[in-house]
Amino acid sequence: MQKKIFTVFFIILLIGILLTGFLSLSLIRNSYINQLEQKLISNAKLIEEFIKEEDNDLASKIFQKRMEDLGGKIDARITIIDYHGNVLAETFKREGYIENHQDRPEIQIAYGGEIGKAVRYSSTVDLDMLYVALPIEANGQTIVVRLAVNLLEIKRINQTLFYYIAFSIVFGLVISALIGYRFIDKIMEPIIEITEASKKMAMGRLGVRACVKSKDEIGDLADHFNHMADRLEETIEQLSDSNTKFKALLTSIINPIIAVDNKKNIILLNPAAEKLFNIKAEDAIGKHILEIIRNNQLDEEIERVFEDSVDTQIEINMKDPSEKTLKIYTNLIKLENDPTKTIGLVTLIEDITEIRKLEKMRSDFVANVSHELKTPLTSISGFVETLKSGAIEDEEVKNRFLDIIDIETERLARLIDDILTLSDIENSQHKVLHQEILPSDTLKEVEEMMKPIATNKAIELLTEIDLNLPMIYGNRDWFKQMLINLIDNAIKYTPREGKVQLTAYKRYSNLIISVKDTGIGIPKKDIPRLFERFYRVDKARSRKVGGTGLGLAIVKHIVLSFNGKIKVNSEQDKGSEFIIILPISSAK
CATH class of the missing domain: 3.30.565.10 (Histidine kinase-like ATPase, C-terminal domain)
Known part of the structure; x- marks a missing residue:
C-alpha cells in the first residue's frame, strides 16, 4: 500500500512538474515570437516610409545596397516582392536564381491587405525563420516588404530553459520523494498498526487492539476498529460459551442424535451416534445419510418428513454394523425468525434392541411358566375330580392318587420357588x-x-x-x-x-x-x-x-x-x- 501511494504521488508530482515546464517553455517561446513580430512590423513600417519618401527604383543596385545596410542595422533579413511574387530586393543572396515568392503563406496574406505572419523552415538560409510581410503602395503598385529573423536565439533559450527545467525536475523529485516518503510513512504507520492488529485477530489473538492516537479520520477508523474488536470478542466468547454448553449437552445425551440438511447431508453427529454406528463425526459430516446409515427405510422416512412437513417416529431394524432394533424420532429444523422455512431435520435414535429382546424373553417366560404351571395343576385337578367322583372309596386308589397329588404339589412348589429365586436375582x-x-x-x-x-x-x-x-x-x-x-x-x-x-x-x-x-x-x-x-x-x-x-x-x-x-x-x-x-x- 505504501509503495502504491508513493508511486501515485511520484507520478502526479512528475506530471505536474513536466506540465509546468512545458507550459513555461511554450509561454516563453510565444512571448519571444510576439516581441519579434512587433519588432519586425515596426521595422517594416519604417522601411515602408523610407520607400515612399525616397521614391527609389526598387530594382536598382542602389536600393539593393540600401536594403542590405538597413538589414544589417536591424539584424533582419529584408525581402521586397512585387505583386507577381518576383523578388525585387533581397538582403541575403545566394548565387543563382531566386525563385518566385508568390506562394509563400505570409505573402498570400499580405496580398490580401493584411500583415502576413509565418514561422517555418527556410530552404534559402537553411534555418527556422519568423516571417512578417507588410503590404504597401509604391510607384502606383502594391508591393510586399517582408522581414525575417532566424529563431536560433529562441532555440538557445529553449535549450537553456529545458536544462533548467530538467534539473528542477530531478532536484524537485529527489527532495519531494524524500519528504513524500517520510510523510507517507507517517500516514501509513496507523494503517499498518490497524493491519497488524487485524492479522493477529485473524490468527485468534482476540485481545489485540490498535494503538493509534491520531485525531483525524484514521484515528476514528482505529477507534471504530477497536470497538468492533471488543464487540467481536464478546460475540465470540458468547458463541464459544454456547458452543461449549451445546457440545456438553450433546455429549451428555445418551441417545444418538443425527441432524441433516435439506439435501439429507449430515451436519451434526453426537458421540452416542458415533458409538452406535461405529463412525467418527469428522468422517460423517457432509456425507449423505445413506452413506453412513445404510437403511432405505430411514432414508424414505426422512424424505417423507421433508415432503409432508410432519414430525414422526418409526421403528427400523438394522443389520450393519450390528443387528439392532432402533426407534427413530424425527423433528424438522426451522428458522426462529421464519418458522415457514425448513433448513434440515434432526433425528433422535433410541436403541430398543434389548427392550425388544426382553419383551420376547418375557413373553416366552410367561408362556413357559403358564405351561409349566398348567401341567401339574391339570394333573392335580384330574386326580381330584377322579377322587370326588367315587374313587376315594377305594383305599388303594385313593392313596396312590394322593401320593401323585403330593408329588405334583411339591413339583409346583419347587417351580414357584425357582421362579421367585430367578426373579429376585434378576431384579437385584x-x-x-x-x-x-x-x-x-x-x-x-x-x-x-x-x-x-x-x-x-x-x-x-x-x-x-x-x-x-x-x-x-x-x-x-x-x-x-x-x-x-x-x-x-x-x-x-x-x-x-x-x-x-x-x-x-x-x-x-x-x-x-x-x-x-x-x-x-x-x-x-x-x-x-x-x-x-x-x-x-x-x-x-x-x-x-x-x-x-x-x-x-x-x-x-x-x-x-x-x-x-x-x-x-x-x-x-x-x-x-x-x-x-x-x-x-x-x-x-
Missing part, C-alpha cells in the same frame, strides 16, 4: 450384596448338605477343595444356591453307582469351581441353549427327576452377579463338567 443385579464369603467353608457346608441326597441314590460324592481359598465378596446365599443347583443337577442326571466330583482351587487371580459327573451327558447341539429358562434336553426325563428347567438359568445369573464365567464340557453317555470361573480381585 444393581444392588448386589458385598458380603464376605469364605469359599472353603461354604463348599464344605454344601458338601455336607448334598452327601445324603447322593447316598440315597447310591452315588459317590467326591470333593477336592483347597482349604486356603481366598475370600471373595458377594451374596453368600446366592453363592451357596449356585453350588447346590449344580451338584443337585449332577446327582439327578447321574445313574445309580455313578460319581459326582466337586473341585475348587485358585488359579492366578481366579477362583475355579468344577462340578463333574458320570451321568448321561449333554448332546453338543443342546449345550449353547443349556442356560435358557425352561430349556430341557430331555423333557420327559427332566420331569421324571423333578427338574423345573430353571436351575441352570439361576446358576448363570448368579455367576454373572460375581462378574464370572461358566463353561460346559460334556460327552453324551459319559458325563458332564460345569466349570465356574470367578475373578477374585474384581469381586472385591
Whole structure:
C-alpha cells in the first residue's frame, strides 16, 4: 500500500512538474515570437516610409545596397516582392536564381491587405525563420516588404530553459520523494498498526487492539476498529460459551442424535451416534445419510418428513454394523425468525434392541411358566375330580392318587420357588450384596448338605477343595444356591453307582469351581441353549427327576452377579463338567 501511494504521488508530482515546464517553455517561446513580430512590423513600417519618401527604383543596385545596410542595422533579413511574387530586393543572396515568392503563406496574406505572419523552415538560409510581410503602395503598385529573423536565439533559450527545467525536475523529485516518503510513512504507520492488529485477530489473538492516537479520520477508523474488536470478542466468547454448553449437552445425551440438511447431508453427529454406528463425526459430516446409515427405510422416512412437513417416529431394524432394533424420532429444523422455512431435520435414535429382546424373553417366560404351571395343576385337578367322583372309596386308589397329588404339589412348589429365586436375582443385579464369603467353608457346608441326597441314590460324592481359598465378596446365599443347583443337577442326571466330583482351587487371580459327573451327558447341539429358562434336553426325563428347567438359568445369573464365567464340557453317555470361573480381585 505504501509503495502504491508513493508511486501515485511520484507520478502526479512528475506530471505536474513536466506540465509546468512545458507550459513555461511554450509561454516563453510565444512571448519571444510576439516581441519579434512587433519588432519586425515596426521595422517594416519604417522601411515602408523610407520607400515612399525616397521614391527609389526598387530594382536598382542602389536600393539593393540600401536594403542590405538597413538589414544589417536591424539584424533582419529584408525581402521586397512585387505583386507577381518576383523578388525585387533581397538582403541575403545566394548565387543563382531566386525563385518566385508568390506562394509563400505570409505573402498570400499580405496580398490580401493584411500583415502576413509565418514561422517555418527556410530552404534559402537553411534555418527556422519568423516571417512578417507588410503590404504597401509604391510607384502606383502594391508591393510586399517582408522581414525575417532566424529563431536560433529562441532555440538557445529553449535549450537553456529545458536544462533548467530538467534539473528542477530531478532536484524537485529527489527532495519531494524524500519528504513524500517520510510523510507517507507517517500516514501509513496507523494503517499498518490497524493491519497488524487485524492479522493477529485473524490468527485468534482476540485481545489485540490498535494503538493509534491520531485525531483525524484514521484515528476514528482505529477507534471504530477497536470497538468492533471488543464487540467481536464478546460475540465470540458468547458463541464459544454456547458452543461449549451445546457440545456438553450433546455429549451428555445418551441417545444418538443425527441432524441433516435439506439435501439429507449430515451436519451434526453426537458421540452416542458415533458409538452406535461405529463412525467418527469428522468422517460423517457432509456425507449423505445413506452413506453412513445404510437403511432405505430411514432414508424414505426422512424424505417423507421433508415432503409432508410432519414430525414422526418409526421403528427400523438394522443389520450393519450390528443387528439392532432402533426407534427413530424425527423433528424438522426451522428458522426462529421464519418458522415457514425448513433448513434440515434432526433425528433422535433410541436403541430398543434389548427392550425388544426382553419383551420376547418375557413373553416366552410367561408362556413357559403358564405351561409349566398348567401341567401339574391339570394333573392335580384330574386326580381330584377322579377322587370326588367315587374313587376315594377305594383305599388303594385313593392313596396312590394322593401320593401323585403330593408329588405334583411339591413339583409346583419347587417351580414357584425357582421362579421367585430367578426373579429376585434378576431384579437385584444393581444392588448386589458385598458380603464376605469364605469359599472353603461354604463348599464344605454344601458338601455336607448334598452327601445324603447322593447316598440315597447310591452315588459317590467326591470333593477336592483347597482349604486356603481366598475370600471373595458377594451374596453368600446366592453363592451357596449356585453350588447346590449344580451338584443337585449332577446327582439327578447321574445313574445309580455313578460319581459326582466337586473341585475348587485358585488359579492366578481366579477362583475355579468344577462340578463333574458320570451321568448321561449333554448332546453338543443342546449345550449353547443349556442356560435358557425352561430349556430341557430331555423333557420327559427332566420331569421324571423333578427338574423345573430353571436351575441352570439361576446358576448363570448368579455367576454373572460375581462378574464370572461358566463353561460346559460334556460327552453324551459319559458325563458332564460345569466349570465356574470367578475373578477374585474384581469381586472385591
